[in-house]
Amino acid sequence: MNQGNAAPDERVGAARWRAIVDAAVDGIIVIDAHGIVEAINASALRMFGYNESESLGQNVKLLMPEPDRSRHDGYIAHHLQTGERRIIGIGRAVTGRRKDGTTFPLHLSVGELDLDGEKHFTGILHDLSRRTELEDRLREATALARLGEMAAVIAHEVKNPLAAVRGAIQVLGTRLPPSTSDAVIVKEIIARLDGLNDLIQDLLVFARPPKPKFAALDITAMLASIASLLKTDPAFPALEISITGSVPPIAGDANLLDIAFQNLLINAAQAMQGRGTIDVKCHADHDWQSVEIIDQGPGIPAEIRAELFRPFKTTKARGTGLGMATAKRLVELHGGQISVVCPPAGGTEITVRLPTTVSEG
Ligand SMILES: Nc1ncnc2c1ncn2[C@@H]1O[C@H](COP(=O)(O)OP(=O)(O)OP(=O)(O)O)[C@@H](O)[C@H]1O
Ligand SMILES: [Mg+2]
Structure with missing residues (x-):
């Protein structure tokens, strides 16, 4: 094969591949058997906040928080020795570490390939931040809805009897001569009941706020x-x-x-x-x-x-x-x-x- 003929075709091919891989929404990272990053697409770079020159040639553990960071070389060595698959061909949710040190959830699936007798691994990374955020919000909304139901029960079962008790005690209080110690006690009971009522009111506003009237x-x-x-x-x-x-x-x-x-x-x-x-x-x-x-x-x-x-x-x-x-x-x-x-x-x-x-x- 003549190099002069093959090279331009290959260049076009490589450029096309690069464009296709860079257009992928998910991150794609290829590493060698030592964990060294051989290729990384635009989405993965965006996800982790690195540029190509900072990540190519580096160990992929750069993109992981502890304890995976310290253990990753061992994971690869273990797989190469035993052939055991914990993530390869399976995929699972893991945590990524951005350049700024912050972490985020992602789904990683890893494929294995042999090139010229050498093992390489291709990872596809799907950022789960948005999904996790939505799940957190849904969980919070569900918890709030439950609390709202509970607050409504409390309002009905506690607030109304509390008002009745307060009214009755107030009536008893008016029958006592004002300066006696019993009158002081009645005043104290009413203050405590008012405190309890305020607490229930606060809980209701938080758990069941009325629909705003704009x-x-x-x-x-x-x-x-x-x-x-x-x-x-x-x-x-x-x-x-x-x-x-x-x-x-x-x-x-x-x-x-x-x-x-x-x-x-x-x-x-x-x-x-x-x-x-x-x-x-x-x-x-x-x-x-x-x-x-x-x-x-x-x-x-x-x-x-x-x-x-x-x-x-x-x-x-x-x-x-x-x-x-x-x-x-x-x-x-x-x-x-x-x-x-x-x-x-x-x-x-x-x-x-x-x-x-x-x-x-
Ligand atoms: N401006 C502030 N400066 C310092 N600490 C604050 C400030 N605002 C809130 N906090 C802290 O946040 C906590 C929670 O505040 P939050 O208003 O929810 O409850 P609270 O003030 O303790 O009780 P409540 O408002 O129900 O009477 C406070 O206990 C306090 O430690
Ligand atoms: Mg407060």
């Missing part, structure tokens, strides 16, 4: 009115809330967003032990209106940061841990998002982003 809503004015309410609270004796900027009216449910912002501002005020200034910055960008709530407190404790929005996560002796979970749920009912940053210098910055208009449904 109307034009001035968020800046709402924040100002929450701020003046908080300043009258004896628990926050030296609190300042500075509101800057403004946002145009949005379509929102005033009652629900009031509860969401109250929870966030109360958390900020509690973190600062009622002293100092909370900065509230409002600004409009494109289709979103954002409100940043910045406090000078100690920041969110690291141990609960990852689960901050889960119900009943609290570090407070008298907290129920429903504030953040409720705020998130109510903001999401408006098509919005909440994000949290605790800068290394201290304090907490909570950003609520709400769409200017909400598609109802």
Whole structure:
């Protein structure tokens, strides 16, 4: 065969193959019997955040987190010695490691081939991040729906009798001379019952929020009115809330967003032990209106940061841990998002982003 004739055809062939392989939605990686990456397509490079020169010639374990990273050479050696197949020809869900160190779920199937007496392995990688995210959301929605059913039962079975008990005790209380110790006890019982009722009410708002009634809503004015309410609270004796900027009216449910912002501002005020200034910055960008709530407190404790929005996560002796979970749920009912940053210098910055208009449904 004459090289002059064969080479151009082969070049066209190789270029075509490259285009086909690069057009694949799934990642494709070929390694040799030592785990060295011999070929990697565009999708795999995107998935892991590397470019070709950083990954070709490297050991494929670069793309794995521990413990697979340390064990991968052993996996190949074991297969070559014993012929045993744990993933080859089978495929399974594994974890990938991006260049930035983050990990993600993927399905990997591996095929084996012999070329010129040497073993090579072709891996097809399907990114499962999106599916896992949807599954997590579905699980969360199912858990919320169950909690909603439970809350409805509690409301019926506990709240109504509680109101009846409170009414009866109040009647008994009015028959007691006001300054007796019994009258004090009755007052204390009523305060405890009110606390219990508030807890059930909070649980209901979180687990079974009413369908939002959207109307034009001035968020800046709402924040100002929450701020003046908080300043009258004896628990926050030296609190300042500075509101800057403004946002145009949005379509929102005033009652629900009031509860969401109250929870966030109360958390900020509690973190600062009622002293100092909370900065509230409002600004409009494109289709979103954002409100940043910045406090000078100690920041969110690291141990609960990852689960901050889960119900009943609290570090407070008298907290129920429903504030953040409720705020998130109510903001999401408006098509919005909440994000949290605790800068290394201290304090907490909570950003609520709400769409200017909400598609109802
Ligand atoms: N601005 C903040 N600064 C520091 N920690 C915060 C802040 N906001 C929330 N946290 C932490 O997150 C936890 C959960 O807050 P969340 O509002 O859900 O519940 P809570 O305030 O403890 O109780 P509840 O709001 O039901 O009375 C708090 O206990 C606190 O540790
Ligand atoms: Mg709270």
